[in-house]
Amino acid sequence: MKSFLTTNAELVITVVKIALLLFIVLTVNAYLTWFERKVVAHMQSRWGPHRVGPHGLLQPLADGVKFLFKEDPTPAGADKFVYYLAPLLALALALTSLALIPFGPDPIHLFGQDIYLGIAPLDVNIGILALFAITAMGVYGVALAGWSSNSKYPLLGGLRSSAQMISYELALTMSVVGVLLMAGSFNLKKIIEAQAHHPEWGIFGWNVWPQILGFFCFFVAAVAETNRVPFDLPEAESELVAGFHTEYASFKFAMFFIAEYTSMITVSCLCAIMFFGGWLSPFPASWTFTHYLPSAILIPFGLWVIWDGMRYETISGRIILPGLGTAIAGAGAALILLPGVNLFIQGPFWLLSKILVFLFVYVWMRGTLPRFRYDQLMAFGWKLLLPLSIANVIVTSFVILARMTWGAK
Amino acid sequence: MGREMTAPLVVFFVLAGLAVIGAVSLILQKHPIHSALSLIVVMIALAGLYLLLGAEFVAAVQIIVYGGAIMVLFVFVIMLLNAGVEEHTSISKMAGAPGLLLVVALAGLVAATIARSTDSIQGTIETGEMSSTLGISNMIFKEFVYPFELTSFLILVAVLGATVLAQREKS
Numbered sequence: 001m002k003s004f005l006t007t008n009a010e011l012v013i014t015v016v017k018i019a020l021l022l023f024i025v026l027t028v029n030a031y032l033t034w035f036e037r038k039v040v041a042h043m044q045s046r047w048g049p050h051r052v053g054p055h056g057l058l059q060p061l062a063d064g065v066k067f068l069f070k071e072d073p074t075p076a077g078a079d080k081f082v083y084y085l086a087p088l089l090a091l092a093l094a095l096t097s098l099a100l101i102p103f104g105p106d107p108i109h110l111f112g113q114d115i116y117l118g119i120a121p122l123d124v125n126i127g128i129l130a131l132f133a134i135t136a137m138g139v140y141g142v143a144l145a146g147w148s149s150n151s152k153y154p155l156l157g158g159l160r161s162s163a164q165m166i167s168y169e170l171a172l173t174m175s176v177v178g179v180l181l182m183a184g185s186f187n188l189k190k191i192i193e194a195q196a197h198h199p200e201w202g203i204f205g206w207n208v209w210p211q212i213l214g215f216f217c218f219f220v221a222a223v224a225e226t227n228r229v230p231f232d233l234p235e236a237e238s239e240l241v242a243g244f245h246t247e248y249a250s251f252k253f254a255m256f257f258i259a260e261y262t263s264m265i266t267v268s269c270l271c272a273i274m275f276f277g278g279w280l281s282p283f284p285a286s287w288t289f290t291h292y293l294p295s296a297i298l299i300p301f302g303l304w305v306i307w308d309g310m311r312y313e314t315i316s317g318r319i320i321l322p323g324l325g326t327a328i329a330g331a332g333a334a335l336i337l338l339p340g341v342n343l344f345i346q347g348p349f350w351l352l353s354k355i356l357v358f359l360f361v362y363v364w365m366r367g368t369l370p371r372f373r374y375d376q377l378m379a380f381g382w383k384l385l386l387p388l389s390i391a392n393v394i395v396t397s398f399v400i401l402a403r404m405t406w407g408a409k
Numbered sequence: 410m411g412r413e414m415t416a417p418l419v420v421f422f423v424l425a426g427l428a429v430i431g432a433v434s435l436i437l438q439k440h441p442i443h444s445a446l447s448l449i450v451v452m453i454a455l456a457g458l459y460l461l462l463g464a465e466f467v468a469a470v471q472i473i474v475y476g477g478a479i480m481v482l483f484v485f486v487i488m489l490l491n492a493g494v495e496e497h498t499s500i501s502k503m504a505g506a507p508g509l510l511l512v513v514a515l516a517g518l519v520a521a522t523i524a525r526s527t528d529s530i531q532g533t534i535e536t537g538e539m540s541s542t543l544g545i546s547n548m549i550f551k552e553f554v555y556p557f558e559l560t561s562f563l564i565l566v567a568v569l570g571a572t573v574l575a576q577r578e579k580s
Binding site for chain 2: 081125146
């Protein structure tokens with residue numbers, strides 16, 4: 001056993017990393033539904049889930065149990081093989097794309113090995129291309145689900161989804177080209193490092209400033225690719241019942257749901273990495289006191305959760321919430337006491353913060369914007385986004401060419 | 410076979426087998442959607458083979474362009490037309506005899522080529538130039554820039570033709 005572990009250390013580490021990432025992502029997904037329901041509810045002057053557990057914190061658990069135990073009928077005349085394949089495909093592809101995301105710059109030294117955060121090795125030369133390859137396949141899950149259900153509404157949902165994804169795929173890919181030109185690489189790590197050329201510029205060194213057009217095109221196209229509001233025509237509930245997953249119940253429906261939320265996380269990761277400096281801090285590198293920011297956020301937040309929990313209505317809430325708050329505040333305090341760990345989590349801290357911001361924007365848009373009409377959707381994709389992203393590529397290339405020719409450094 | 414089974418060789422046989430099974434299934438499936446799915450399997454297996462050759466860029470583009478864009482269009486059109494299960498006609502039987510002959514001829518040709526140039530084929534596996542994106546862009550935009558631009562012009566003509574055909578007649 002010992003020799004197996006030492007000879008196949010890399011394999012073992014990868015498998016453990018995959019299991020860990022799966023666990024984290026699925027948990028985050030579950031709480032993302034809670035977060036979304038809460039935020040949208042508060043935007044609409046409602047309370048959102050608050051019956052199961054304090055502040056409805058155990059709602060995702062109840063939902064999960066419901067998904068597992070619900071009856072799972074297969075519609076008559078459905079193409080069985082494709083019907084079962086579709087949710088599997090959607091979920092597998094969504095989860096695979098996360099494997100290519102690097103979550104931090106530095107390795108953890110454990111058992112004599114350097115363990116990097118993220119499953120794929122950091123030097124995947126075609127990182128972003130591989131990601132696009134996986135997302136390009138993602139449309140099949142939705143399209144095949146719609147077709148195989150042998151039902152009218154899902155078929156319409158599947159058709160819409162295929163058309164939408166083809167239209168926005170182009171803008172999505174073109175919008176990234178500007179960033180790739182500036183970094184000169186497909187490698188996600190190099191793209192982040194290219195944004196740290198001037199360590200003292202901090203937030204102003206990020207790609208989002210020169211590539212503001214590209215970012216706009218990318219984010220809009222990515223929201224469309226993930227079928228989220230305002231581009232959720234494939235599952236427009238007011239016209240298509242539930243769109244492509246109308247005939248799916250129980251855990252097969254949950255698989256589509258998890259796939260959608262995982263894609264949201266992937267898109268948020270990509271936005272953060274390509275346009276917002278990934279794991280780079282927004283402050284100049286010489287401001288070392290900003291390293292205490294994670295603690296400065298965690299400790300007050302933990303104390304607030306304790307204070308809030310003390311006055312909660314239910315007994316369980318008065319136990320669970322202060323416990324949770326103590327854990328959060330304790331983590332913040334531990335970071336002050338362990339400078340090594342604190343330094344290590346700077347990268348992941350900033351990346352995760354940025355991802356959270358984008359996830360909030362996703363939910364914010366869902367709570368705010370009405371759905372596009374179909375012809376508006378097509379016109380927006382083809383007549384606005386695509387020309388804009390192409391113009392962005394041309395302008396960026398000329399600026400880079402001019403710099404190379406007349407040599408501003 | 411006097412060659413030992415290295416890991417890349419095993420992966421090659423798995424991918425090649427997958428490609429062949431997908432291709433045969435593409436022909437034998439009765440439903441157009443199943444055929445399209447089989448073709449996607451072939452495309453992905455081919456991308457895997459490119460990856461095995463060290464051509465990362467080509468592999469990714471193969472999946473994005475063929476596996477993604479083009480096959481999605483296929484599936485889209487099949488779904489849009491709601492094409493049902495195909496019926497076998499007698500014409501396919503007539504095509505059988507010359508088809509079999511052609512298959513044998515093609516297989517013989519491929520086998521002969523492989524048998525004659527085993528060493529040179531194995532020698533080309535080490536392609537450092539093609540593996541990098543830089544190498545490919547150098548080839549496309551320096552060495553073969555005119556054929557490349559002409560091809561894109563050809564595609565432009567096809568796009569224009571399709572637009573003209575699809576246009577509604579003005580009344």
